[in-house]
Amino acid sequence: MNGKGPQHQPPRAGAPNPPRPHSAGAVAPRGGGAGHAGTRSSGNPNPGPGSDSDVIALLRPPSEKEQYFTPNGKTIRPALLDEEARAMAEQFKEIPNTQLRRFYDPVVALRLRAQAGKLDAEQVKAELAMMKARAAYAHKRPGQKVPAELVKFFTRHAASVDSPEKLVAFARHFEAIVAYHRVYNPN
Numbered sequence: 001m002n003g004k005g006p007q008h009q010p011p012r013a014g015a016p017n018p019p020r021p022h023s024a025g026a027v028a029p030r031g032g033g034a035g036h037a038g039t040r041s042s043g044n045p046n047p048g049p050g051s052d053s054d055v056i057a058l059l060r061p062p063s064e065k066e067q068y069f070t071p072n073g074k075t076i077r078p079a080l081l082d083e084e085a086r087a088m089a090e091q092f093k094e095i096p097n098t099q100l101r102r103f104y105d106p107v108v109a110l111r112l113r114a115q116a117g118k119l120d121a122e123q124v125k126a127e128l129a130m131m132k133a134r135a136a137y138a139h140k141r142p143g144q145k146v147p148a149e150l151v152k153f154f155t156r157h158a159a160s161v162d163s164p165e166k167l168v169a170f171a172r173h174f175e176a177i178v179a180y181h182r183v184y185n186p187n
Helices: 051-060 081-090 097-115 119-142 148-160 164-183
Strands: none
Touching: 051 119, 051 148, 081 148, 081 164, 097 119, 097 164, 119 148, 119 164, 148 164
């Protein structure tokens, strides 16, 4: 014995191959014939929601950037905090409150850092890109209730938020969404 366990022993000549443990999600080989590598096929010609191509499409930046301010460039657009926030809250109604808070709380922390002057434009862009990545991951993760709309939301805002001031406006928009979310999902 080489001290490694039976799964690491070379097969004896003429002996059948013992079954190997496989990781979750892998497909065990069937029939033992040649060409069965034990991997999951991705040959579905019509991938459904949550497929890789679906998520990749969700991650494409929009053609137009979000406008956060009125023409004076200083005041947050009222519609962003009212009608648009209500519409987004309704789209997010299937997301449990705790799940939405998992995305909102880091945005609040970023807003506080931006207001304290501790974030520059490049850091803001990087942080929003990370929020987009988290949303995509949560959307793809099995058993999670993160709809495609949340991925689109972070994709749109990650493409639009490029300054600490816009980050603060985005955070206020998200705050309004979370507040209205209680109307559509009171649990």
